[in-house]
Amino acid sequence: MNYDFNKIEQKWQKYWSENQTFKAVNNSDKPKYYVLDMFPYPSGAGLHVGHPLGYIASDIYARYKRHKGFNVLHPQGYDSFGLPAEQYAIQTGQHPAITTKDNIATYRRQLDQIGFSFDWSREVRTSNASYYKWTQWIFIQLFNSWFNNDTHKAESIETLEAIFEKAGNQTVNAVCDDDIVSFTAAQWQAFSSKEQQKILLQYRLTYLAETEVNWCPELGTVLANDEIVNGLSERGGHPVIRKKMTQWSMRISAYAERLLQGLNTVDWTDSLKESQRNWIGKSVGASVRFNVKDSDAVIDVFTTRPDTIFGVSFMTLAPEHELVSKITTPEQKAEVDAYILATSKRSERDRMADVKTISGAFTGAYVEHPFTKAPIAIWIGDYVLAGYGTGAVMSVPCGDDRDYAFAKHFNIPIINIFDGVDISESAFSDKEKTIIANSDFLDGMNYKKATKRAIYELEQIGHGMGKTNYRLRDAVFSRQRYWGEPFPVYYVDGMPQMIDAAFLPIALPEVEKYLPTETGEPPLGNATIWAWDTAQNKVVSNNLIDHKTVFPLELNTMPGWAGSSFYFNRYMDPENNDAIASKEAMDYWQDVDLYIGGSEHATGHLLYARFWQKFLFDKGVVPVDEFAKKLINQGMILGTSAFIYREEGTQTYYSKGLINDKNVQPIHVKVQYVNASDELDIDGLKNDGEFGADYVNAEFILEDGVCKVGREVEKMSKSKYNVVNPDRIVADYGADSLRLYEMFLGPLEQYKPWNTAGITGVHSFLKKLWKLYATDSGLKVTDAAPTPDNLKTLHKTIKKVEADIENFSFNTSVSTFMIAVNELGAQKCTSKDILEPLLVLVSPYAPHIAEELWAALENNGSISTASFPVFNASYLVEQNKNYPISFNGKMRFTMELPMDMSKEDIEKAVMAHEKTQEQLAGRTPKKVIVVPGKIVNIVG
RNA sequence: GCUGAAGUGGUGGAAUUGGUAGACACGUUGGACUUAAAAUCCAAUGUCCAUUAGGACGUACGGGUUCAAGUCCCGUCUUCAGUACCA
Known part of the structure; x- marks a missing residue:
């Protein structure tokens, strides 16, 4: 029996598909568990080794939960509307639907060969009319x-x-x-x-x-x-x-507010919840109303510091503020108009990037202070954003850095309303240390008290009230x-x-051109059959538009996030034609138990999807108002780029060690031409179909007979030639090796570099695992009774792997498997009682080899339905402990002593040891710390 | 600036409650097998000193708590990610 991984993997992938091994049913006596990946956009480039990382992790968890007796829903689909297919259509004329279909076929082939336990019968595609019927319905x-x-x-x-x-x-x-x-x-x-x-x-x-x-x-x-x-x-x-x-x-x-509060009820990472909190941006303060002098206009502002109301020395409006044109005096009009024109030319991004330059203009108008009735000058300035709050601020230079800088720049008076604080150099914004002065009824109060009182007084005179503001915009x-x-x-x-x-779905119409129309209308403006007939209730030709019964249809389309905001509900019952999913299906599956995906969706998809879920919950469509109980962000797998060094202006390339102080430029080379020892395959490079011609006349200066390349870790990208294709890995080492290696690289959430060379480690582990069960001549598993050592190894492994999976610490369980196989190999274990449960432990990680050996052990059906081995602590009970003996906290030697030995006896035994006396060199220890079962420390 | 995560050998990383730092791999070096290579197997591998025995140092840096600190506390630095004239 050979470990022919290619044959084995294909065999089992076919078996799973034909037997619908991973098809989930919508009702079951088993408890439900819903494991979801963020579905991919099927790009033309296909998958690289970074993409499946999260899918492998979720697949391990889904398979583990099946072993643990859960009815697992683990679906996959495609977020298949999007820009790249449209751009390709503009360039080539190929319909995006065709491009998308082709790309999905590639994705599916690549996903299938990795051996995921997806229930493909529930696949959804956001660009299918049967799916977007429900996007439109929502x-x-x-x-x-x-x-x-x-x-x-x-x-x-x-x-x-x-x-x-x-x-x-x-x-x-x-x-x-x-x-x-x-x-x-x-x-x-x-x-x-x-x-x-x-x-x-x-x-x-x-x-x-x-x-x-x-x-x-x-x-x-x-x-x-x-x-x-x-x-x-x-x-x-x-x-x-x-x-x-x-x-x-x-x-x-x-x-x-509900999006903010809901974060407290879900088990998501703190950093992700924090991003959403920042994005929602709740701030509590007050709305204050100022009357414009000699006018009936009023300016409302939002402030988080109503306690500083007596420090207001000017007002600042966003240049776009609607009152600007109304209140500007004739004398100031030219200056204000010039300023507005100048700012309108700068994009919002430029304005934000250029924070240091202070600019603004005086409108010539004044408001009246609500308490002192003093006139306050109204300025405009681009540091005030039209889109936040009311687009106007009450400027308190003594308490705000930006107001301070603005006041200094334009020589506006700065009023100090803080007790015992010097504001000659900068503003004072420490709320905690604030004691208000020079402020009538607020004098002597701290921030909290003064805020409350100021709001109360504003309410009394009808000039404001407490207000909560959110940064989140529609x-x-x-x-x-x-x-x-x-x-x-x-x-x-x-x-x-x-x-x-x-009458849904309203299907996307055909168009001749995918570009906007000549009149600047969206691409759907090119459609000729795009009018709604209210009598027949169907889409008809534009020629029939009469504005009586036939009307024009909307020409815009929905954004990318529309289809991804409820897909997790659709998987529960994807064929349903009468609802997103039946009530029974939703009541059964409820929500996603584990959601795995990238952190880049923190403030996009994950916020919009929560919004729609809450809305659908309000409408009674879904049974819960948060769609994912637990969420994990997988880290990115980075590429390890390779560089060769060309001397400036020549065709001479130097091995890395020979560069010294030569004037060389590093050039990316395809990582496939570099081996594990950073040595360049020069012939391979010269024969490369794409770039080989560039190196025909190249001369490589070698060190020790080879050309060494430089290495750098960068994002995996085509342009850096560091993309590694999983197809190649699967062909050379097998899907089980790929799965194990992606997990072995490091913690799931972490960013970590890919290095193909390392895969030999997990690959030879699989070969060793195979050899535990089989030789060239056949199966070697016996009915021999397990030895205590065998049992100890097995149960140690059960305990560790179970804990690791529960903690999503998949990298450490791969090491644990390696240790187990090394130990059982050394023990020459052939016992079926050990080797059979070991396969179940391995199967979530390396399902193909596990299935093959499981079948070889004459089990019927898929290993995926076998139950997870039960840990028995009694096999791990030790008679002796190898105590580390430390002196002043430094370990000097170890000593084997019985586990049940008393503290006093341990101390006696240690003190009697010759090495102890050697270490002490005649000194008497001050203290001897004995922690039974752990350590002995001698102080002195 | 703010928020979050992190900093351990040549590399990826391990060290559930403070208790033998560097598990497991990669790489490197040496050896076995082979005409040779691949594959496989064995051994060594944190740094420095020492022929050996052994010793010193060592988890970004500086302090502290403790019998004992990668782990806890205080301060500093660096990297990555997100976010920002948010009033």
Whole structure:
């Protein structure tokens, strides 16, 4: 019997697939366990060895839970809408659906050969109409809901209409737009239908709003902040301007508090929860109202320091603030306009990057201090952001660094309101040490007391109230792209109308071109059959649009995060045509027990998915309001790049050790031409299909007969030639070796470099494991009774591996297996009673070899259903302990003594030892510490 | 700046409660087998001193607590990640 891993692995992968070994059922006497990976975007490049890391970890856990008697749901699918397929379509004309299908086929082949225990019968693809039917359905539910701040829940929009009908909107406590006009029931009833729709839109959980976006006319699309470098598009280097556009938005801000509180109920890493907390950015303070002098205008500001109200010496508005044009005096108009123009040319990113330059302009207008009635100058400055708070701040230079710098720069007076603090050099912002002075009724109070009192006094005079502000902003939900979910929306007289859910899905239409139209409309503007017939309830030709029964459809598509925000629920019942999943399926599976994925989704996917889950919970669609109980972020596997060194301006390459002070430049070479000893395969390099030609005339100066390369750890990337393809590893060493090695590299959460050379270690472990069971001539396992040593090794291993899996410490259990196999080999163990349970321990990590040997031991069926061996502590009881004997804390020698020996006897035995006397050299010890079963320490 | 994680041999890393630092591997060196190579097996391998016996030093740095510190406490430095004129 040989360990022919390629044959064995293919055999078992086929077996699992044909027998549907890992198919999960939606009801069972067993307890349920749901293990989920973040599903991949199927890119054209395929997988590299870094991608499967998290999948291997979750697979080990899923297999372990099956051994432990759980009904395990372990699905996989594809986040298959996205930009790369669309860009490929623009370049080549190939339909993104075809590109996506091809890429998925590659992914599937690569995943299958690693031997994952996925239940592929539940696969979902976000770009399938049967899936995005539900993405569209959720959108409609959001449109038909508002958020009631009294109940802290989403409610049906009809309840809101009923209130308007009866009582107008004055008593409504809702999350809504800022510029709500108040009306009575009579006024509501008098509004036209269109006016009513406009008002309702200001309350809906998804709404149309004018949003300022980064618009790139050349590319015909909106860009995210991180797609812009120095005011130009990252792709192509085209100019980008700020532009107002009507876009769909999601009122995620309504859920800010619940998203914050919910973090306390889930077992996620602290760093991830902290990122989300920062992102939500709750700050508690007050809203203060200032009256503009000689005007009926008022300026509301948000401050976290109402206690410093008497330190206000000026106001600063964002240049975009709507009042700026209204209050600016004629004398100051030229200066203010020039400043506004200058800032509008800078992108938000540039403004943020350039923090040190202080700029601003005086409007010429004043507000009145709410208590002292003193006039306070109103400035504009770009350090105040239009998008946060009210876009206006009360500037207290003595207590805030930015206000201080601004005041100094423009020679604005600085009022000191802190007792015993010198502010001649810098502001004083230490809340804890604050004692207020020079502030009327706040004098002598600390921060806490003064804050409370200031809010109280503001409320008394109607100039403010306590307020909590969140940094979290509503999420723009429109994209000017083709390859995304179409909205189930058509427009009547400019107002959006939802298509009845009964007629979903609204399928993505075909287009001739994937670029924006000449008139600047999104790619769906190219579709010719893209109008909604309200009589027939179907999509019809644009020619039929008559604005009576046939209306134009929405041209934007949904963003990438739409489809990934509820997929974990869909896996529970993926074929269901009447619901995201049946109530029975959801009640059974509830939520994800273990979710594994990258930390880069901390403030994107993981926040949006929590938002939708909470919304669906409010609507009674899902049974829990947090979708994942436990979440682990796997670290990235980095590449180990290789460099050769070319002397400047020549074709001469020096081995690394010969560089000395020569003027050389390091050049990346493909890592596949470098062996474990950092030696370059020069012939391989010269014959490389892609780059071989570059080295035809190259001369390599060797040291000790070889050319050594330099090494550096970098992110794994095609451009650094350090990408390692798992296909190659699987072909050369097998999937079990790949799985073991990825785990053996180090702790799951950590960033760690890949080095293919090291894989020989785990590969020879598998060969040794095989040899425990089989020789060339056949199986060597016997019915011999296990020896105490055999049992000790086995049970030590059971205990350690079980604890390791529970702690997600997969790297240490691989070492434990190695130790066990080394020990059992040395013990010449052939006992089936030992070797059979050992296979179950190994099988989550190296399932193929485990299945093969399990079958060789004449077991029927898959090892995946075998139960996990039970640890028995009695085999580990030791008679003796090899005590380390230390002197002043330094271990000098060891001494074997019985476990049950008393403290006194241990001390006597140790003192009687000749080496003890040698160490003491005649001195009398001051103290002898004996910790039975652990250590002896002699002090003196 | 803030938040979080981390810093241990040539390399990846181990050390559940403070109790023999460097498990398990990679690499390196030497040896066996072989005409040779591969594969396999054996031995050595933290640094320094010492022929041996043994000793000194050693977990980023500086202090401290303790019989005993990689582990606990205080301070400093460095790296990585996220985030930021957030009022």
